[in-house]
Amino acid sequence: xxxxxxxxxxxxxxxxxxxxxxxxxxxxxxxxxxxxxxxxxxxxxxxxxxxxxxxxxxxxxxxxxxxxxxxxxxxxxxxxxxxxxxxxxxxxxxxxxxxxxxxxxxxxxxxxxxxxxxxxxxxxxxxxxxxxxxxxxxxxxxxxxxxxxxxxxxxxxxxxxxxxxxxxxxxxxxxxxxxxxxxxxxxxxx
Amino acid sequence: xxxxxxxxxxxxxxxxxxxxxxxxxxxxxxxxxxxxxxxxxxxxxxxxxxxxxxxxxxxxxxxxxxxxxxxxxxxxxxxxxxxxxxxxxxxxxxxxxxxxxxxxxxxxxxxxxxxxxxxxxxxxxxxxxxxxxxxxxxxxxxxxxxxxxxxxxxxxxxxxxxxxxxxxxxxxxxxxxxxxxxxxxxxxxxxxxxxxxxxxxxxxxxxxxxxxxxxxxxxxxxxxxxxxxxxxxxxxxxxxxxxxxxxxxxxxxxxxxxxxxxxxxxxxxxxxxxxxxxxxxxxxxxxxxxxxxxxxxxxxxxxxxxxxxxxxxxxxxxxxxxxxxxxxxxxxxxxxxxxxxxxxxxxxxxxxxxxxxxxxxxxxxxxxxxxxxxxxxxxxxxxxxxxxxxxxxxxxxxxxxxxxxxxxxxxxxxxxxxxxxxxxxxxxxxxxxxxxxxxxxxxxxxxxxxxxxxxxxxxxxxxxxxxxxxxxxxxxxxxxxxxxxxxxxxxxxxxxxxxxxxxxxxxxxxxxxxxxxxxxxxxxxxxxxxxxxxxxxxxxxxx
Numbered sequence: 001x002x003x004x005x006x007x008x009x010x011x012x013x014x015x016x017x018x019x020x021x022x023x024x025x026x027x028x029x030x031x032x033x034x035x036x037x038x039x040x041x042x043x044x045x046x047x048x049x050x051x052x053x054x055x056x057x058x059x060x061x062x063x064x065x066x067x068x069x070x071x072x073x074x075x076x077x078x079x080x081x082x083x084x085x086x087x088x089x090x091x092x093x094x095x096x097x098x099x100x101x102x103x104x105x106x107x108x109x110x111x112x113x114x115x116x117x118x119x120x121x122x123x124x125x126x127x128x129x130x131x132x133x134x135x136x137x138x139x140x141x142x143x144x145x146x147x148x149x150x151x152x153x154x155x156x157x158x159x160x161x162x163x164x165x166x167x168x169x170x171x172x173x174x175x176x177x178x179x180x181x182x183x184x185x186x187x188x189x190x
Numbered sequence: 191x192x193x194x195x196x197x198x199x200x201x202x203x204x205x206x207x208x209x210x211x212x213x214x215x216x217x218x219x220x221x222x223x224x225x226x227x228x229x230x231x232x233x234x235x236x237x238x239x240x241x242x243x244x245x246x247x248x249x250x251x252x253x254x255x256x257x258x259x260x261x262x263x264x265x266x267x268x269x270x271x272x273x274x275x276x277x278x279x280x281x282x283x284x285x286x287x288x289x290x291x292x293x294x295x296x297x298x299x300x301x302x303x304x305x306x307x308x309x310x311x312x313x314x315x316x317x318x319x320x321x322x323x324x325x326x327x328x329x330x331x332x333x334x335x336x337x338x339x340x341x342x343x344x345x346x347x348x349x350x351x352x353x354x355x356x357x358x359x360x361x362x363x364x365x366x367x368x369x370x371x372x373x374x375x376x377x378x379x380x381x382x383x384x385x386x387x388x389x390x391x392x393x394x395x396x397x398x399x400x401x402x403x404x405x406x407x408x409x410x411x412x413x414x415x416x417x418x419x420x421x422x423x424x425x426x427x428x429x430x431x432x433x434x435x436x437x438x439x440x441x442x443x444x445x446x447x448x449x450x451x452x453x454x455x456x457x458x459x460x461x462x463x464x465x466x467x468x469x470x471x472x473x474x475x476x477x478x479x480x481x482x483x484x485x486x487x488x489x490x491x492x493x494x495x496x497x498x499x500x501x502x503x504x505x506x507x508x509x510x511x512x513x514x515x516x517x518x519x520x521x522x523x524x525x526x527x528x529x530x531x532x533x534x535x536x537x538x539x540x541x542x543x544x545x546x547x548x549x550x551x552x553x554x555x556x557x558x559x560x561x562x563x564x565x566x567x568x569x570x571x572x573x574x575x576x577x578x579x580x581x582x583x584x585x586x587x588x589x590x591x592x593x594x595x596x597x598x599x600x601x602x603x604x605x606x607x608x609x610x611x612x613x614x615x616x617x618x619x620x621x622x623x624x625x626x627x628x629x630x631x632x633x634x635x636x637x638x639x640x641x642x643x644x645x646x647x648x649x650x651x652x653x654x655x656x657x658x659x660x661x662x663x664x665x666x667x668x669x670x671x672x673x674x675x676x677x678x679x680x681x682x683x684x685x686x687x688x689x690x691x692x693x694x695x696x697x698x699x700x701x702x703x704x705x706x707x708x709x710x711x712x713x714x715x716x717x718x719x720x721x722x723x724x725x726x727x728x729x730x731x732x733x
Contacts, residue, residue, distance in 0.1 A: 029260065037252035051253050059263040060378075067425045069451065084379070084404055126248050133244075147209055148244035154211045162405030173205040179244075180236050188243060189236045 025062050028074055033058065035150070036082050042145050043086045045134045053089050057082040076159035079150075083142060083160060125188075132182035140175035147172055199227065204234045208241050347675040347700055350726060353383040353397060355719035357691040366395060366414065376419060379408045382692050384428070384666050384679075386722040390440035394461050395724065400428060402692055406450070407432075411443065411459050420464055422457070423447045429454075429558045430601040430617055431533055436727060437480045437488040438540060441509040444469070444477040444490055452558045456492050460511040469507065471516040476559075478502060479536040479545070483509065491534040492520045495552050495559045500532035502547075502579055531579035537640070538728060539610035544640050545570045545577045546586060546604055546613065551596070560619070563596030567604065567615070569640065569647055586615065586638070588646040589625060597622035602630075607670035608728050611639050614668040614676060615648060626650060633659065635668055637676060637701055655708045658699055666694055667722035674701040679721030696720035 036057060041050035060081050061068075068077050133141050139161070146152045146160060154168040161168065183189040203220045206212050212220065224231055351368040353375075362380050365372040381399035384407075388395055398409040409422040427448045435444040443459040453473035459466050469475075470492060478491035486509055493502040503524035505517075521527060528534070530549050536542035550565035570583030592598040600619040607613060614637050618630040629650040630636065635658070638648045654676070659665060662680035669677045676699040684693040700709035 029257065033256060033260075034249075034251055037256070038249050041250050042247065047250070050250075051256060054252055055256060055259045055263065058260045062260075062264050064424060069449065080404060084401065125243075129243050129247055144244065148241045149247060151245070153209060154206070162401070169202055169206055169211060172209075173202040176205045176237050176240065177201060179240050180233075183236075183240050183243070189239050 021062070021065050024068075024071065025058075025065060027071075028061065028078065029058055032075065032078050036078055039079065039145060039150060040082055040086050042130065042133060042149060043083075043138075043141060044089065045130050049089065053082065053086050056089075057085045060085065073159075076156060079146070079160040080162070087138060128186045128188060129183070132179060132186050132188070135182045135185075136175060136178050139171060140178055143168060143171050144175040144179055199230055199233070201233065204230060204237055207234070208237055347671060347673075347698060349669060349671060349677050349698070349723035350388070350392075351395075351724040352677075352696055352721055353386050353395075353724075354721075355380075355382055355692075357718070364399070366412065368414075373414070373417065375410075375412055376417075377408070377410060378421075379424070381408065382666075382681075382694065382719050383722060385409075385432075385434065386667070386669075386724055387434040387436065388724045388727050389436050389443070389461065390438065390727040392726065394440070394443070396422065396434040396436075396443055396445070396459070397722075398428075398432070401425075407448075409434075409445065411461065413461070413464075418464060420459065420466070422459055422466060425450065427452060427558050430603045430619075431476055431559065433477055433479075433533075433535070435477050435479055435490075437490075437509065438483050439488075439509070440727075442488060442507065444480070444507075446476045448558055452554055452556060454495065454559070455516070456490075458507060458511075463511040465511050467511055467514070468516045469505075470518075470520055472518055472520065474559075475517075475520060476533055478534040479542070481534075481536055482541060486510075489525070491536070493532045493534070494520060495532065495554070497553060498551055499530045500548075500552055502528040502531040502534055526576070528577075528579035530581070534577065534579050535604055535606065536577075537606050537610035537613075538608055541572070541575060543572050543610065545572070545579060545583075546606075547577075547579045547583070549580070550592075550598060560600040561598065562600075563598070564592045565599040565601070566590075566592060567599065567602065584647065586647045587630065587636075587649075589649050590620070590622070590630070593622045603668070605668050605670055607672045608725055609672035611641050612670050612672060612674075613638055613640070614670055616665045616668050629653075633662070633665065635659065635665055635676070635678060637670075651703075654699060654701065658697065658708050658710055662695070669723040669725050671725045675699070676701065677721070677723035677725070679723070684717065691717065692719055693717055694719045694721055696723055698723075 033054065037050055037054040040053045040057070041047060044050055044053065057078070061078055064081070068074060133145070136144065143157050143161065146157045147154075152160070154165055154172065157163070157172070158165050158168045163171065180189060200220060200223060203212060203216055203223075206216070207220060224234065351366055354365045354367050354372070356363055356365070364375045364377055364380070364383065366375055377399065379399060379401060381401040381404075384398050384400045386395055386397040393413055393415055395412045395414065396409065397412065398407050400407055404425070405428075406425045407428045408424050408426070411420045411422055412418070422445060427450060429446075429448050432446050432448060437443070441460070441462060443461070445457055445459065446454050447457050448454045454476055455471055455473060456469040456475045456477045457466050458469050469490075472494060474495045476493045476495065478493050481489045481491055481504060483489065487506045488509055489504050490507050491502050491504050493500055501521070503520045504526040505520055505524055517523070528547075532548040532550075532552065535546045537544045547568055547570055548561065548565065549568060550561040551563040552559055552565075553562035567586040568583040569586050570577050570579055573582075590598070598621065600621055602615050602618040605614050614635055616635045618632050618636070620630045620632075624630070631653070634653045634656070636648045636652045637654055638652045640647070659678065659680055661682055663683050664681040665678060666681050667679040669679075671677065678697050678699060679694050680697060681692070681694045695712055698711040700711075702708050
């Protein structure tokens, strides 16, 4: 007899014990908490928000472990949860403080660019790249980060974003074009 | 891009060249183009430089207390910082629902105090007067009609409720809107509601959300009287063959979980126990329809998709939750088998008098199952209480023929009206040559009646007026109210590219045939996602 636990959700994954769930989760946290945090940080551009989103991502992941059918697909699965969590958070934030957001202020102060000598300082360079990233539409920013920072293929990005291979290629191209314009504003590319 | 013309600048190939996503042919095309195009050489250099810059960004480790925070969140079974959709607003809604339980009555009247306004008649660009929608139907928690009850005959133009998804300051929320007001539904995963079905006793809504970011589907059952929310599926694929199917007495809901690897299995939800049970584990099974019930069990048609012909099996399922071994092969315990039939959709009269059913050769790809050859929808009448699902009946689309190469329907969506006579077909994916001026059209809704006496079910003449869906980018859902009434959920691009705030209009159609244009009423919340609508699963007999 197969006993299905109260409230289990229909997925293709066989039922496992809570201890097994915890062991799987611990492995995932060990391997992915740092890259997921870094990815989220580049998505939202704020350390405190990134920590909160990463925290929520892993709590959700634990609660949805029964939707993970295969540990080999864990990376895309976790990035997908992180992405949805970050988008939810950004959506809320967008409506809470659209006028006073950091993004808006950055957009209005292109003249505050540091001089050429500052570009050699890694932190300042990061800040300017991040500023350019934050000017992108969220889905452009997401696929660009997944490609260039996380080094995912178009196929892998499609798994995270729920898009076809062709759609990712098109989106990535548009994102690169937009990022080029923003980096030009920052004086980092021609 | 298959070729480059003079003057083209292949930005997409330039972008793909950075990640190795080019075929040999594309690489050769790009190299040849770069040799003669300084602008593209500049673009490639800029793209490469920005990739170098982004990839070289400093890796920032997470805070040291992240692990303890996550563990604390898991152990407490809630988020440390409550997610915004669970804050007091939702609790107030549930409290209000509990109050209604205390009153001992669940009776929500039709949309009489909701803002339906008549926006236009077909063929008329001008708005007309506001319509009055008086309450004429009610739901209560009494058992559904038994087999001896008179068939439902009354129809009402107004749905009894609708889901509404709103993204506005400061949050996004999903609500069930009825004449009694709006009840927030505290779902964990947000997305646009794309399907919703009311239980026969009117107390439960089964619904699906389509993740705007993920493209995956979550589904839930929600008890209106006290706000109980039970997850049914998470992160599944969408398919036109997914249905919420209530047993005639509402004691069990059958549904299909379509996993991301396209494996499909039938599950059951028991409202009385607020729990789910897996019925099949073949990876190819879809929930069709219930076909009668008695005190302790109901008969459920389960279809098994196959690369060649599908088959359908009628199984007996208990009306109370228990433990059992899910079927690897549903045929083992079937009391009826129909080879070649897929997804029997029986009309909701008691007993059922008609069944729509698919036949054809199926195929499976990464998005699930569809018909690869000869896919056609048939309407099969009951003869002596049984259906010849594998061979009887007539084509729903009377004038279309399966073409010599097998081209026909890949899929379509189908819905019965609660009167058991009307039905709608939409999202028609016809792979053959279109008839006349675009028939069938995937953007149109086809509305037919079994008993209209014409001898034909669906032809081009049964399409709703084009003006009914004007401005829509997608017909998301069709709900039918019986008689000549439909409620359409129509996605629009009114969000103007704002991906955070998808928009759908809920329009109420009163269908007219011939030269008389349909009447079109719109639910008046602009800029939000309105729908799907809810009609009673059965209609009250006429007084």
